[in-house]
Amino acid sequence: MRLRRSMLYVPGNAPAMLRDAHIYGPDSVMFDLEDSVSPREKDAARHLVFRALKDYDYAGVERVVRVNGLDTPYGLEDIQAVVAGGVDAVRLPKTDCPEDLLAVERAVEAAERRFGRPSGSVKLIAAIESARGILSAREIAACSPRLVAIAIGAEDFVTDLHTTRSPEGVELLAARSLLVMAARAAGIMAIDTVFTGVDDEEGFLREARLAKQLGFDGKSVIHPSQVALIRFVYEPSPEEIAKARRVVEAAADAEAKGSGVVSLDGKMIDKPIVERALRVLALAGEASE
Amino acid sequence: MIRSFLAPLGLDLEDDAELSALVLDSGIPIATASLAGDVVKCVGVLPGREGEGAAARAVSAVVAEAEARGRRRLFVYTRPSNRQVFENLGFCTLASVEGSGEGAALLENDPRAFGAWARGIAGLLPGGTAPGAVVVNCNPFTLGHRYLIERAASACAAGAGAGPLLVLVVSGDRSSFPGSVREALVRAGTADLGDVVVASGGPYCVSGATFPSYYLKEKGRASELQAALDAELFASRIAPALGLRRRFVGTEPYCPVTAAYNRALADTLPRRGLELVEIPRAESGGAAISASEVRRAIREGDMGRVASLVPESTLAWLRSAEAGPILERIRTGSGRH
Amino acid sequence: MTIVNEASAGTAESGDARVTVRPNAGGGIALELRGPSVARYGDEIRAVALSTLEALGVADAAVTVDEKGALDATIRARLAAAAGRAAGAGDMPWEAMS
Numbered sequence: 001m002r003l004r005r006s007m008l009y010v011p012g013n014a015p016a017m018l019r020d021a022h023i024y025g026p027d028s029v030m031f032d033l034e035d036s037v038s039p040r041e042k043d044a045a046r047h048l049v050f051r052a053l054k055d056y057d058y059a060g061v062e063r064v065v066r067v068n069g070l071d072t073p074y075g076l077e078d079i080q081a082v083v084a085g086g087v088d089a090v091r092l093p094k095t096d097c098p099e100d101l102l103a104v105e106r107a108v109e110a111a112e113r114r115f116g117r118p119s120g121s122v123k124l125i126a127a128i129e130s131a132r133g134i135l136s137a138r139e140i141a142a143c144s145p146r147l148v149a150i151a152i153g154a155e156d157f158v159t160d161l162h163t164t165r166s167p168e169g170v171e172l173l174a175a176r177s178l179l180v181m182a183a184r185a186a187g188i189m190a191i192d193t194v195f196t197g198v199d200d201e202e203g204f205l206r207e208a209r210l211a212k213q214l215g216f217d218g219k220s221v222i223h224p225s226q227v228a229l230i231r232f233v234y235e236p237s238p239e240e241i242a243k244a245r246r247v248v249e250a251a252a253d254a255e256a257k258g259s260g261v262v263s264l265d266g267k268m269i270d271k272p273i274v275e276r277a278l279r280v281l282a283l284a285g286e287a288s289e
Numbered sequence: 290m291i292r293s294f295l296a297p298l299g300l301d302l303e304d305d306a307e308l309s310a311l312v313l314d315s316g317i318p319i320a321t322a323s324l325a326g327d328v329v330k331c332v333g334v335l336p337g338r339e340g341e342g343a344a345a346r347a348v349s350a351v352v353a354e355a356e357a358r359g360r361r362r363l364f365v366y367t368r369p370s371n372r373q374v375f376e377n378l379g380f381c382t383l384a385s386v387e388g389s390g391e392g393a394a395l396l397e398n399d400p401r402a403f404g405a406w407a408r409g410i411a412g413l414l415p416g417g418t419a420p421g422a423v424v425v426n427c428n429p430f431t432l433g434h435r436y437l438i439e440r441a442a443s444a445c446a447a448g449a450g451a452g453p454l455l456v457l458v459v460s461g462d463r464s465s466f467p468g469s470v471r472e473a474l475v476r477a478g479t480a481d482l483g484d485v486v487v488a489s490g491g492p493y494c495v496s497g498a499t500f501p502s503y504y505l506k507e508k509g510r511a512s513e514l515q516a517a518l519d520a521e522l523f524a525s526r527i528a529p530a531l532g533l534r535r536r537f538v539g540t541e542p543y544c545p546v547t548a549a550y551n552r553a554l555a556d557t558l559p560r561r562g563l564e565l566v567e568i569p570r571a572e573s574g575g576a577a578i579s580a581s582e583v584r585r586a587i588r589e590g591d592m593g594r595v596a597s598l599v600p601e602s603t604l605a606w607l608r609s610a611e612a613g614p615i616l617e618r619i620r621t622g623s624g625r626h
Numbered sequence: 627m628t629i630v631n632e633a634s635a636g637t638a639e640s641g642d643a644r645v646t647v648r649p650n651a652g653g654g655i656a657l658e659l660r661g662p663s664v665a666r667y668g669d670e671i672r673a674v675a676l677s678t679l680e681a682l683g684v685a686d687a688a689v690t691v692d693e694k695g696a697l698d699a700t701i702r703a704r705l706a707a708a709a710g711r712a713a714g715a716g717d718m719p720w721e722a723m724s
Contacts, residue, residue, distance in 0.1 A: 015700040016641030019400075020382050023525045025560065043710060044635045047703035050720065055699040057529040060562040077717060084720035115721055225369065228387040285559045379640050379662060379695045400641065400695045401667050 003027045003282060004149060004189055005218040006230040007064065011036035012045035018052040021061075024224035025231070028062035033078050034069075034093050042074045046081045053085030064125060066091040070103050079104070083111035089123040089148060094156065096133045098143035101126050105144050120146060125191070129153035130160045134175045137182035147188055151220065152179050154193035167203060169210065180215040192219040201229065208233045236280045244284075247277035291331075294318045298333045306331060310350035312343045322347035324355050327492075329365045332374075344374050352378070352398070364492060365396045372396065383493070384522035386514065391505050393514045395495070395522065403493065407530035410488050414453065418532025419486065421445045421566075422455040424494050424523070426580070428464040429607070430474035431599050433539065433578030436571035441537035442484050444566065455531065457490040465584060465619050470606075477602035493527060495519040512546045516553035523554075524561040535564045542570065542577050573597055587619045629687045633711035636696075636704035643693035645704040647712040650688040655679055661693035674698045678705045681723045687712070 008026035010017045012033045021029040031052065037045040049065055065087050067078035082090060092104050101124065108122050124146045128134055134157070141150050154172055158164055163171045176192065183190035192211035195204045204226055211219055212233055219230055236244070250264040251274045262269040291309050292302045302309070306323035309331070313319065320343035323331040329351055334344045348365075355363055365375050369385045369392040376382065381400035386392055397403070411417035423441050427434050442454040458475050460468040472489055479485045495515060505511055523536065536558060541547040551567065558565045570577035578598050586594040587607075596604055606612055629649045636644040643661070650656055659671055675691060678701075687709065691701060702723075710718060 015696060015703070016376065016381070016639075019641065019697060019699070023382065023384055023521065024387075025521070025525070044704070044707040047635075047707045047710075047718075048700065050723070051699040051703040051706075054724065055702075059525050059529040081718070081720055084723075224385065225387055228392075285556075377640055381641065381695065399663070399666075400697055401663055401670075404697070405667075 002062065002148075003218070004062070004191060005234045005283075006227045007151075007191060007218060007220045008224070008227060009036075009194065009220060009222045012049045012065075013037050013041050015048055018048055019056060022058040024227045026061060026221065026227045027218065028064050028089075029058065030064040030066055030091060030220070032066045033074070034066050042068070046074075046078055050081040050085040053082065053087055062088045064089045064091050066093055066127070067104075069094060069100075070107065076107060079107045079111050080114070083108060083117060083122055084115045086117075087122060089125050091125040091127060091151075093127050093153065094129050094133070095126040095140055095150075096128075096130055097136050098139045101140055101144055101147065105146060108146070122146065123148045125149045125151060127151045127153045128179065129156035131157070134178055137179055138185060141182040141186035141188055147186070149189035149191050149217070150179060150183050151191035152176060152193050157193075167206075169207065176211070176214050176216070183217075184215070189217040190215065192216040194220045194222050195226070196222065198223045198225070201225075204229055205233065234283050236284050240280050241284045244277035244280035247274060248281060251277075290318065291321050291323070294321055294335075295331060295333045298336070300331060300333045302331050308351065308354055310347045310354070312347045312350075314338075314343075320344045320347040322351045324351045324363075327355070327360050327363050329355075329363055330367075332365075332367060332371070344371075345378055348375065348378055361399075362402060362492075363398045365394075365398075367394055367396070368392060369394045383526060384518055386517040386521050391510060391514060393518045395518055397492070403526060404530075406491050406493065407527070410455070411531055413486050413488060414455065414531065416452075416532075418452065419445070419455040420450050420452045420533070421535035421537060422457060422527075422531070422533050423537045424457045424459065424490060425475065426459045426464060427471045427475050428466050428580045429471065429583060429599065430478045430603050431578050431580055431583055432573070433571045433580075433598075434475070435478055435600055436578075437537065437539045437568055438479055438485060439482065440568045441566070442482055444535070444537070446484050450534065453484045453486045454537075455533065456485055456487045457494050457527075458487065459494045460489045460491055465622070466615060470611075470615070474603050474606060477606070478600050480602075493522060495522065512549050513553070516546075516550040517557065519550065520553040520557035524557050524563055528561070528563055533563070535566055537566045537568055539570045540567050540577075543579060544581065584619055587616055590620070627682045627684050627709060627713040627715055629684060629709065629712045630714060631712050633708050635707035635711065636700075638692070638694060640694050641696060641700065643691055643696035643701050643704045645692075645701070645708045646690045647705070647708040648688040649712070650686045653686055653688070655684075655686070656688040658688075658690045659693070660691065661695070663693055663695055670698070671701060674701055675705055678702045678723070679709065682706060682709055682719065683722075684709055684713075 004027050006026040007028040007030050008021055010021045010029055010031050012031050031049045033045050053063060065082040067090055068074035090108055095101055112119055112122060124144060126140055128137055128150060152175055154165055158171055180190045195207050197203050208219055208230055221227055247264060247269055251262045254262040295302050305325040307325055309321055309323040311318050311321050319335045319338045321333050322329060332344055365380055369387050372382055372394050375396050380396040380398050383395045383397055385394040425434055438456060445452055445454045458472045462468050476487050538551050541551055554565050583595055583598050629647055632648045634646040636642050638644055657675055659668055
């Protein structure tokens with residue numbers, strides 16, 4: 001079960017950060033070719049990210065690249081470079097409608113053929129950053145078998161709404177919930193937006209706990225210190241872990257006996273409960289098949 | 290003067306500091322850095338004077354002096370939040386751990402050194418990888434180590450992805466037995482095992498003796514943090530470079546530092562998709578065989594007990610002339626290591 | 627790829643390399659290396675630079691690499707970017723660059 005509790009942003013034009021990002025223990029690293037790279041350096045950043053994907057071993061951390069949109073002069077070549085480099089997932093910014101994503105899917109498919117990668121091996125993540133996009137979240141989330149997660153980009157989104165971000169995030173409440181619902185309906189993950197206050201640990205924890213409570217699977221982070229904080233927020237309590245172990249054992253017992261009914265403490269355990277227990281154990285680092 | 294500068298910053302000047310640099314502004318100290326061996330530490334800046342490059346100047350001065358003394362390869366332990374100062378001076382972060390509370394980062398001044406070390410080890414392994422590793426200090430090599438290595442090697446030789454066991458020996462001379470001797474005894478004690486490759490861990494298998502705690506408010510956390518840092522270094526750098534999937538350790542009933550190590554490994558490794566395998570310690574006379582037990586027996590002059598705890602190869606060396614001064618130091622010293 | 631202009635890529639920051647590529651018609655590859663890693667790892671850096679130019683199909687160029695503790699991947703990337711700029715190249719032969 002691939003976890004995406006933390007997705008660490010790394011500007012694509014920062015060689016030292018590209019080299020080291022995974023040592024801070026995020027579940028995913030996201031090399032950015034889009035907003036953090038100036039137009040003059042797009043080509044150079046593309047080369048840096050290509051080489052990082054090819055040459056560095058990220059110890060099992062998922063490698064995601066945020067490419068430029070296909071409506072820019074850079075997007076198509078970005079996709080060539082990252083697919084050739086071996087990227088795990090391509091993240092598309094500013095996804096407003098399913099067609100935006102499907103166009104990227106076609107480009108990725110062609111690149112897989114060009115570079116001899118198995119068809120479907122490159123996954124997709126869609127960032128939704130506008131009102132139109134949020135209102136189409138349900139369709140976007142369901143439109144491609146390669147799509148593994150949808151994310152919300154709050155800065156652009158609140159600008160689109162003609163408002164600003166507040167600490168409590170009330171302006172984002174509906175969008176966040178809609179995003180999570182769309183993700184669940186499609187059976188994929190939901191990733192929350194970045195928190196820019198690098199020194200504001202309290203504020204970060206507050207927002208991360210809110211995201212977790214809303215059902216988000218994880219959050220994009222911009223600084224290594226936030227990686228440890230996210231893990232802390234998503235860590236199940238010892239009681240939750242103990243309970244989850246018992247549920248999973250009961251399920252394994254039932255399977256061994258060839259019984260379709262799982263019971264624990266005299267109560268029947270439904271499949272969703274078993275799945276939730278498995279998620280708890282995955283979060284606790286006790287991955288099991 | 291340096292101690293009194295560091296104290297209000299909540300930092301200590303550690304006893305083994307060989308030299309220190311102090312940056313002054315009109316006679317007032319605003320930043321300092323010290324050197325102990327090949328480790329730069331005790332770096333502090335007067336609050337309010339950060340961001341002026343003062344810490345960088347102190348560190349640069351220490352680095353220049355170290356290089357003048359022929360020490361080109363330098364390491365730094367610092368708070369993760371201080372990484373940038375060192376990275377700007379050409380240091381590269383090897384590993385970093387953070388939690389709620391203190392953290393620790395280890396950096397070195399040559400970004401290519403780790404890769405060169407790893408390639409050297411890979412060159413000893415068929416296909417450049419090994420399925421599993423142990424990291425041992427072996428102060429000295431005992432029958433307990435032998436047992437652990439035998440069990441680990443047979444686990445590596447079995448099943449899919451079979452290959453040799455990599456034995457990394459912690460280097461450094463802070464233990465009673467110097468690094469070169471410890472490594473030689475490991476090699477001698479495993480020479481008959483065909484599926485074992487012995488190599489020095491170089492500076493990348495951190496020794497508890499070198500980890501400085503100068504910036505930690507809770508000194509008691511030092512060994513815990515150092516264990517976490519070492520585990521991270523293994524999991525995020527060493528294991529991927531050498532294709533390692535498993536790490537073997539002996540269960541640790543006595544030494545709290547080693548027990549902390551195993552806990553840190555148990556916490557860190559699964560997160561990185563690595564497996565920790567704990568192998569129960571070999572016993573002699575109802576007690577786990579340990580190197581500290583051997584050193585205790587040496588201190589008490591009980592060579593009969595020593596003989597029951599170590600293989601012939603180690604015993605032969607202990608009886609050699611070369612061992613004389615080392616045994617003497619153990620007998621007269623009071624240190625646990 | 628034919629080098630027709632002078633172009634650079636990279637910065638003088640720690641971990642990076644500043645690479646400049648100039649035309650050198652008929653002169654083959656002239657390579658100048660500078661930086662703290664060159665004394666110990668110069669041969670490796672040289673090999674990396676030459677193999678990158680070969681993969682790009684650059685036969686003639688005057689190249690300066692000024693590194694500040696840059697790893698091979700960074701040097702390859704900066705050199706490829708500088709060469710691409712110096713050649714006015716559009717798309718890159720990614721499959722050749724392994």
